[in-house]
Amino acid sequence: MKNHYHLKLACVFLFVLSGLMTSTVLLAETPVTVVSPEKSKVSDNLSLSGTLTAEKQAMLSPRVDGLVSKVFVDAGSKVKKGDLLLELDPALSKQVLAQAKAATAEAQAARNEAQRLVDEAKGLREKNYISASENASRLSNLNLSEAALMAAKAAEASAQEQLSRHRLPAPFSGVISAKLTEVGEWVNRGTTVLELVATNKVRLDVKVPQERFSEINRHSQVEVIPDVFPDERFKGTINAIVPVSDPQARAFLVRILIDTGDISLLPGTSAKAIIGLNDNQQKQQRIIIPRDALLLHPDGGYSVFVVKDGVAKRHKVHIGTQSSQGVTILSGITLDDKVVTRGNEVLRDGQSITIVESAQ
Incomplete structure (x- = not known):
């Protein structure tokens, strides 16, 4: 019985050993197809589509709270820097300014009177007609009146500035792209009333694949269509390269300034950028x-298997464009x-292979 058990165990061992040897043979005889790499015919220019955006675009809001009394522009109006766009009802601010001016005049009169008393005290003090204490009191009143006059002038300047802020000027030249208020509306600071877009300078934003990051710099030649x-x-110049990749698109932003001459391009429309690659990359x-x-x-990296002397070797590779x-x-x-x-899906590094087909 014991000999029978040993015989059975030996058979199992021979069966497992036979399976391992068969598996090794199969691995060694894994059929593969190989190909010889070719010189890349990919263009040295990179063509990308993007969106034209205005270099300056502002959502304008009033500088004070108030009632809209006049709107001087509409959507599509062309304006120059400093042109008046909108005006709020200035009635209350005019009254505040008038009160501030009256307070300034009162403070000025008080200061003049204090100065007259000080000048009078000088002669009286020389003749000893008034006491030193009275003379000092008049000087103190003069200092107080001068301080009050300064405060009144500051209040008047503040009221004047408050009144001027009822007028909304254009911060730069451009086109009114949206009118969001009408006469009679009450608006608050921070409420958008007009949208102004500069059309004289536009830029093109394109998303460049992350594989091309090292091939583009600010000196790369750019043409925009x-x-x-x-x-x-149009000739373009790379103004900014944002070195942060979009995790969804695996691309980074490149911003291109465009020299359009006398031609006006429309912000929001599309354009194509043809970017020349780095000279260093072209020479490689x-x-x-x-x-x-x-x-x-x-x-996220890549590798390939290269056959040498009948053995597969894994090589890490850096890829460029895919076409x-x-x-x-x-x-x-x-x-x-x-x-x-x-x-190659079943290969292991250092494994022997058999080439069954070689593509050229």
Whole structure:
């Protein structure tokens, strides 16, 4: 019975060993398809669509609370810097200013009288007709009246400024894009009454794929083609590169200033930017491989398997643009490598393989 148990155990061991050997053979004979990388024919220019926005755009609100008495513009009105746009009823503020002016006049009269008494006391004091205490009292009254006059003048200036704030001037030249109030409405500070947009200077905002971040800088050449003028090409300058990627689009913002000359572009319309890539990047050798060769890592990186002497080696790669031709590889492999395009999903680094097909 004991010998029978040992015999049974030996059979199980031989069966497991046979399975392991068979598995090793299968792994070693994993069929794969390889391809030779090609030189990338991707253009050295990057074409992106974006939206034209005004360099200056303001939601205008009154500087004081009040009743709208006059509106001098409407939607579509062109205005220049300093033009009067809107006026509030100034009746109450005019009364406050009149009271402040009267208070200033009263304080001025009191100060003049105090000065006269001080001047009179000088001669009387020399003849010893008044006491030193009386002379000091008159000087003190003069100082108090001068302080009161300064306070009255400050109150008058404040009332004058308050009255001027009933008028809303244009902070810059542009076009009124929206009129949000009418005569007779009561408006408060912070309430938008007009929207002003400057049309003389517009900029183009485009989203650039994160893979292109290192290929663009402020010195990159830019041409802008507005969709409203498809036959026109304007010179652009990269004004800002926001080094924060949008987690949804995996892209970052590039803002382009446009030299339009005498032509006015409409904010809110679309345009295409053609951006020249960095000279340093253009000089680097770029190669292209099929997308099937790429393996995505959990951290967002990529790698490929390269065959050398019948063994698969994993190489991390830095990818560029993706197109119908394939994926541009910026670094990680060379033109002499043989890249696995089929069967790479089950490969392990250092595993022996069998090439069943080689695509050119």
